[in-house]
Amino acid sequence: MSDNKNKDYELQVRRNPQSLLEEYPRKGTNIQSTHYCAGCGHGILHKLIAECMDELGIQERCVMISPVGCSVYAYFYFNCGNFQTAHGRAPAVATGISRAEDNAIVMSYQGDGDLASIGLNETLQAANRGEKIAVFFVNNTVYGMTGGQMAPTTLIGEKTVTCQTGRDPDYAGHPTHMCELINTLKAPVYIERVSLANPLKIRLAKYAIKQALTVQKEGKGYSFVEVLSPCPTNLKQDVASAQKFIEEQMEKEFPVKNFRNNLYTKEPVKRPASDFSTESLDKIFNVNRGEGTGYVDDEMEPVSIKVSGFGGQGVLSAGLTIAQAACAEGKHVSWYPSYGPEQRGGKSNCSVVISNETIGTPVVDDIDILIALNKPSLEQFSQDVKEGGVILYDAKIGEFETNRDVKVIAMPCVDIAEEHGNARTANTALLGALTELGDVLKRESYENAIREMFASKPKVIDVNIEVLEAGAEWIKNNS
Amino acid sequence: MSNQMVKGNTAVVIGAMYAGCDCFFGYPITPASEILHEASKYFPMVGRNFVQAESEEASINMVYGASGTGHRVMTSSSGPGISLMQEGFTFLAGAELPAVIVDIMRAGPGLGNIGPEQGDYNQVVKGGGHGNYKNIVLAPNSVQEMCDLTMKAFELADKWRNPVVVLADGTLGQMAEPLVFPEKAIEPKNDKPWAVKGNAETMGNLITSIYNDFNDLEDFNFKLQEKYAKIEAEEVIYDEYQVDDADIVLVSFGISSRIARSAVDKSREKGLKVGLLRPITLSPFPVDRVKELADKGVSFISVEMSNGQLLADVQFAALRKDDTHLVNRMGGNLIELKHILAKIYEIAGIDDEDIDLSERSEEKASPNIID
Numbered sequence: 001m002s003d004n005k006n007k008d009y010e011l012q013v014r015r016n017p018q019s020l021l022e023e024y025p026r027k028g029t030n031i032q033s034t035h036y037c038a039g040c041g042h043g044i045l046h047k048l049i050a051e052c053m054d055e056l057g058i059q060e061r062c063v064m065i066s067p068v069g070c071s072v073y074a075y076f077y078f079n080c081g082n083f084q085t086a087h088g089r090a091p092a093v094a095t096g097i098s099r100a101e102d103n104a105i106v107m108s109y110q111g112d113g114d115l116a117s118i119g120l121n122e123t124l125q126a127a128n129r130g131e132k133i134a135v136f137f138v139n140n141t142v143y144g145m146t147g148g149q150m151a152p153t154t155l156i157g158e159k160t161v162t163c164q165t166g167r168d169p170d171y172a173g174h175p176t177h178m179c180e181l182i183n184t185l186k187a188p189v190y191i192e193r194v195s196l197a198n199p200l201k202i203r204l205a206k207y208a209i210k211q212a213l214t215v216q217k218e219g220k221g222y223s224f225v226e227v228l229s230p231c232p233t234n235l236k237q238d239v240a241s242a243q244k245f246i247e248e249q250m251e252k253e254f255p256v257k258n259f260r261n262n263l264y265t266k267e268p269v270k271r272p273a274s275d276f277s278t279e280s281l282d283k284i285f286n287v288n289r290g291e292g293t294g295y296v297d298d299e300m301e302p303v304s305i306k307v308s309g310f311g312g313q314g315v316l317s318a319g320l321t322i323a324q325a326a327c328a329e330g331k332h333v334s335w336y337p338s339y340g341p342e343q344r345g346g347k348s349n350c351s352v353v354i355s356n357e358t359i360g361t362p363v364v365d366d367i368d369i370l371i372a373l374n375k376p377s378l379e380q381f382s383q384d385v386k387e388g389g390v391i392l393y394d395a396k397i398g399e400f401e402t403n404r405d406v407k408v409i410a411m412p413c414v415d416i417a418e419e420h421g422n423a424r425t426a427n428t429a430l431l432g433a434l435t436e437l438g439d440v441l442k443r444e445s446y447e448n449a450i451r452e453m454f455a456s457k458p459k460v461i462d463v464n465i466e467v468l469e470a471g472a473e474w475i476k477n478n479s
Numbered sequence: 480m481s482n483q484m485v486k487g488n489t490a491v492v493i494g495a496m497y498a499g500c501d502c503f504f505g506y507p508i509t510p511a512s513e514i515l516h517e518a519s520k521y522f523p524m525v526g527r528n529f530v531q532a533e534s535e536e537a538s539i540n541m542v543y544g545a546s547g548t549g550h551r552v553m554t555s556s557s558g559p560g561i562s563l564m565q566e567g568f569t570f571l572a573g574a575e576l577p578a579v580i581v582d583i584m585r586a587g588p589g590l591g592n593i594g595p596e597q598g599d600y601n602q603v604v605k606g607g608g609h610g611n612y613k614n615i616v617l618a619p620n621s622v623q624e625m626c627d628l629t630m631k632a633f634e635l636a637d638k639w640r641n642p643v644v645v646l647a648d649g650t651l652g653q654m655a656e657p658l659v660f661p662e663k664a665i666e667p668k669n670d671k672p673w674a675v676k677g678n679a680e681t682m683g684n685l686i687t688s689i690y691n692d693f694n695d696l697e698d699f700n701f702k703l704q705e706k707y708a709k710i711e712a713e714e715v716i717y718d719e720y721q722v723d724d725a726d727i728v729l730v731s732f733g734i735s736s737r738i739a740r741s742a743v744d745k746s747r748e749k750g751l752k753v754g755l756l757r758p759i760t761l762s763p764f765p766v767d768r769v770k771e772l773a774d775k776g777v778s779f780i781s782v783e784m785s786n787g788q789l790l791a792d793v794q795f796a797a798l799r800k801d802d803t804h805l806v807n808r809m810g811g812n813l814i815e816l817k818h819i820l821a822k823i824y825e826i827a828g829i830d831d832e833d834i835d836l837s838e839r840s841e842e843k844a845s846p847n848i849i850d
Contacts, residue, residue, distance in 0.1 A: 026685065028691065028692065034715065042492055058595065059682075060677075060678055060679040060682060061677045061678065062676055062677065066687075067490055067815055070486065072689070072700070075685050075687065079682070080682055081675035081676065081678075081682055081684060081685075082675065082684070082685040082686070082687075083541065083544065083547055083675060083685075083686045083687070084545075084574075084685070084686065084687035084688070084689055085540065085544075086540065086566055086567070087568050089536065089540035089543075089566075089567075092532065092538075092541050092543075093505075093538040093540050093541070093543050093544035094543065094544060094547035095530060095532075095537075095541050095544060095545070095548075096502065096504065096542060096543060096544025096547075097544040097547065097548055097549075097675075097677070098544075098551070099502055099503050099528040099530060099541070099545060100501060100528065100544070100545035100548040100550040100552065101548045101550075101676050104548070104676065104677025104678075105677060105679060106677070121533055121534065122533065122535070122536075122540070125532075125533035125537065127616075129530075150641050234581075271528075272526035273525045273526055274501050274527045274528070275525040275526050275527070276499050276501075276525075276664055276665070276666040276667065277664060277666070278497075278663045278664040280524075280525045281497060281525065281664050282660075284524045284525065285483075285493060285521075286483070287481065287483075287660045288481045289481070290481075290483065291481035292783060293481055293482055293659040293660065294482070294659060295482075295657075296578055301657045301784065320484065320655065323484050323655060324484045327482050327483070327484045327657040328482075330482065331657075332656075332657070333484075333656065334654060334655075334656050335484065335654060335655040335656070336650070336653075336654045337653055339656070354593055358740075358742060359656075359737075360737055360738065360740035360741030360742075360743075361737050361738040361740070361741040361814075361816060362654055362656075362737060363738065363813060363816075364652075365815075365816060365817075420713070448628035468546070470544035
């Protein structure tokens with residue numbers, strides 16, 4: 001073999017894949033060494049992922065998420081778009097990136113504390129939604145960067161700084177099996193546990209990583225690779241005992257195997273492009289640009305209306321119909337719903353203020369027109385009706401008298417509604433009467449408001465308009 | 480007229496969509512849930528992204544991820560959920576990511592209840608997470624502003640690369656008023672040079688809040704403070720009503736400012752010179768204007784639905800504690816007109832026997848619509 005050829009081979013082995021930087025300028029100092037300890041698995045895993053990125057030709061599409069933990073600085077090394085995130089939140093961040101940029105290949109690289117403890121919820125939920133992300137889970141049974149504390153994956157009897165006599169399941173529970181947990185979910189496409197214990201297993205790990213990234217390249221959904229990895233520093237091991245620990249203890253607790261591979265059967269998940277046009281928004285919100293907008297400043301005295309009754313009597317929708325009619329005429333108007341102290345089945349009322357100028361409080365304390373559908377609210381709010389105001393109420397409530405200067409009208413609104421075959425329109429009959437009391441709003445505006453309010457129930461539009469007319473007729477003949 | 484009667488919560492979604500918001504992430508909570516409902520309905524109709532997250536922590540981190548790609552993104556919640564999001568707020572501020580968060584305040588502390596309150600003021604205005612950061616905070620007081628200020632929030636978020644909170648309450652969310660729709664929809668260009676999009680052009684970019692070197696982090700903190708100073712110089716918005724000749728100035732935002740406005744009208748009927756200063760940006764706060772008025776010797780009344788949180792900012796801006804007063808309600812109760820009037824009359828030294836403060840209104844503004 002020639003010297004040149006030897007050099008080529010040497011370069012092939014020693015140089016970084018394109019998807020890893022040759023130097024680490026983001027690290028600041030000592031730009032050619034990593035920040036990882038000797039014998040750590042992160043460097044191996046970084047290289048495997050980067051080699052797969054090269055081989056799949058996806059480097060430009062890749063976005064790597066650095067978590068909190070030893071790999072907090074993964075962005076020193078990966079030559080692609082990079083995010084750094086809060087502890088445990090990487091799968092949520094990955095979701096945000098992937099939903100916003102459908103073409104991005106999003107990788108979430110997390111340790112055992114980050115993924116299986118503080119971020120367990122995010123981990124399982126993102127997996128369950130089938131997000132288009134690849135998660136690389138580094139399981140070394142211990143917290144690294146924070147100083148060797150017990151992890152969810154710490155083995156029974158294993159000593160760490162927070163279980164100094166060894167993990168006791170009676171006090172600290174059992175090791176968490178992430179592949180097995182994720183394998184209970186339907187959405188994930190690819191789930192595998194691999195080991196970095198020896199060169200052969202490292203080659204097998206690379207195969208799994210490549211499969212997981214192929215799932216992403218093809219846009220098929222969620223892939224999860226758990227990597228059993230050495231942490232000689234925190235577990236106080238040398239290279240040989242680290243390898244032994246993985247093979248003889250970790251692999252026994254965490255079986256190395258493929259749990260699921262639906263790469264070849266799963267269809268890609270397609271997401272539509274976002275539409276930002278004015279036309280499309282106007283269409284979904286029913287905006288009619290031809291009619292003009294803004295307010296009509298015709299002189300008028302502000303009117304304060306209170307509609308009140310039991311919850312379920314259509315009190316709020318009657319108020320909203322009035323407000324809708326006022327709005328269509330270009331008036332300033334506010335509609336404000338409110339309740340008595342009982343949350344359900346109790347009194348319900350709404351305030352409607354109509355004006356030709358900006359409205360202050362939407363809460364009506366001094367009432368011009370009170371519409372009452374039950375006795376308690378009639379008794380309560382009649383005291384707040386101004387001198388010269390009007391009380392319009394359901395005649396079924398019975399006699400009501402006041403010695404104040406207030407016009408009191410008992411209207412058989414339920415009878416009128418029943419005559420038209422729909423007792424539920426009693427509130428509309430009262431609105432009919434309102435159209436003839438003063439000249440605040442046009443009858444036509446009420447009719448249009450009813451059409452709008454019941455747009456989703458067209459069957460009841462006609463009967464409501466009939467009852468509105470009947471209510472107006474009744475008041476003409478009876479006042 | 481093609482004005483539409485719209486509820487405040489719906490107006491937020493309309494404003495967001497016309498502002499070109501591409502992604503909505505949220506978790507249900509009363510009284511902000513309607514925003515989530517409306518977003519889930521309308522965003523997919525035009526191919527935009529909606530995700531119901533597993534928690535508020537997840538929502539705000541989805542916002543972090545999507546914002547980092549340069550898209551316009553948002554979430555919404557109420558007090559307890561906003562508390563959970565504080566980690567995300569500080570990460571957004573630290574990574575200088577634009578984001579819009581809508582807080583439809585309810586009553587606290589703890590689970591409290593679902594009535595309206597303004598007790599999130601300090602948490603949101605002062606920045607409730609760790610570190611030396613600030614949010615920009617906009618306070619609408621009408622359905623129209625729920626829409627318009629949500630649009631404005633996206634503009635400010637992009638301009639300053641900072642989280643912007645639209646701070647409203649349960650009443651504004653529930654009430655309906657006419658909405659004049661935005662003139663046209665914004666088609667975002669997404670030409671942000673710092674974004675990470677998963678393509679060749681943005682490969683060199685990094686979204687992070689880490690500065691390992693202490694001096695670098697200190698420099699970054701100073702840079703942030705310079706940014707906030709510029710925001711204070713350029714972005715203060717407030718609204719005034721009858722302030723010019725006023726001896727008594729009410730300071731109030733959101734729904735309580737609507738009631739305060741009516742109090743101004745009532746007091747003027749009695750010949751009292753009362754005005755209303757309404758901060759629309761709570762952060763930056765209209766410090767200079769408050770100081771000007773303080774120098775003129777006006778009496779201030781902070782009208783708020785919290786425990787004097789706004790009053791403290793008024794006193795700080797006025798550089799005095801004397802002749803600054805508080806009218807407040809808490810616990811889910813709306814401010815009542817009579818409470819404001821009673822304080823005005825007390826300061827003006829006149830008696831009004833019609834005002835009875837012995838009874839509290841039993842009416843509740845509630846988001847549980849049963850009709």
